[in-house]
Amino acid sequence: MVAKANGMKASRESSPDDTWLAFFDAGLKTLETLEEYLACGEQSKRAQDHGCFAHIALDAKKFLRDLHKARAFLRIAKPRMKDSRFLDVGCGVGMKVQLASHVFSSAHGLEFDKGYFDVARRLRDTTLSYGVDYFHGDALKFDGFSAYNVIYLYRPMKDIEKQMELEDRIVVQAQKDAVIIAHLCGFDRICRRKRDPEEIGLHRLFDTIYVKTSQRRLEKIQEQMAAQTGNLSTVWW
Numbered sequence: 001m002v003a004k005a006n007g008m009k010a011s012r013e014s015s016p017d018d019t020w021l022a023f024f025d026a027g028l029k030t031l032e033t034l035e036e037y038l039a040c041g042e043q044s045k046r047a048q049d050h051g052c053f054a055h056i057a058l059d060a061k062k063f064l065r066d067l068h069k070a071r072a073f074l075r076i077a078k079p080r081m082k083d084s085r086f087l088d089v090g091c092g093v094g095m096k097v098q099l100a101s102h103v104f105s106s107a108h109g110l111e112f113d114k115g116y117f118d119v120a121r122r123l124r125d126t127t128l129s130y131g132v133d134y135f136h137g138d139a140l141k142f143d144g145f146s147a148y149n150v151i152y153l154y155r156p157m158k159d160i161e162k163q164m165e166l167e168d169r170i171v172v173q174a175q176k177d178a179v180i181i182a183h184l185c186g187f188d189r190i191c192r193r194k195r196d197p198e199e200i201g202l203h204r205l206f207d208t209i210y211v212k213t214s215q216r217r218l219e220k221i222q223e224q225m226a227a228q229t230g231n232l233s234t235v236w237w
Ligand SMILES: C[S@@+](CC[C@H](N)C(=O)[O-])C[C@H]1O[C@@H](n2cnc3c(N)ncnc32)[C@H](O)[C@@H]1O
Pocket: 047, 051, 052, 053, 054, 055, 056, 057, 058, 088, 089, 090, 091, 092, 093, 096, 110, 111, 112, 113, 116, 137, 138, 139, 140, 153, 154, 155, 156, 157
């Protein structure tokens, strides 16, 4: 306003919020640089032959936004939940697991490529990260998806048939009210399957976030979320 009155080009004055966000961005950029360094080793031949993508990191800010929404959903869907459990399916060097461990009670990562897995494990062992654990194995054979409240995946498999098989496997095993955060995946295909509004199925909550619940229950929770998030900063929504 002062700038305008002085005949200068009006510019948006920076608020304490903007300053805080700039620092927040700086922290995330540093984290992404570190992740790039940790993941600079070659993808293993075995993982390539199995149809896996190499470690490609999702943007950390996008990831945190998704975690925020997942937590908002769970706070309404499961208000008495004490132990919230997160799983990254194809965790690479495990940075998203580290981030999630500060939001949920425990955070685990599953990784096929032994090279990436070793880096993730070493990092955890050296920093004694609380609530963090990693498993080396094939997600296509994993039977533990039902133990998690939040399941995250950033397009692990290049092989489209295997990727679809993995998605089906996750949805079948996922517990009621589980949140699935999925980037560049094909869960919409599963959502489109028509079902009774009372039957538990997979539904889209936001663009990259799905929940396993009934259509009716989802609508009720969405109403509550809309009432609660009316006051929240659009940075997150
Ligand atoms: C695109 S990267 C995602 C890395 C990390 N989750 C992120 O979001 O930044 C995909 C990872 O999934 C792993 N992956 C692919 N197929 C897998 C499988 N069947 N089981 C376990 N891990 C797998 C790859 O080795 C790779 O590290």
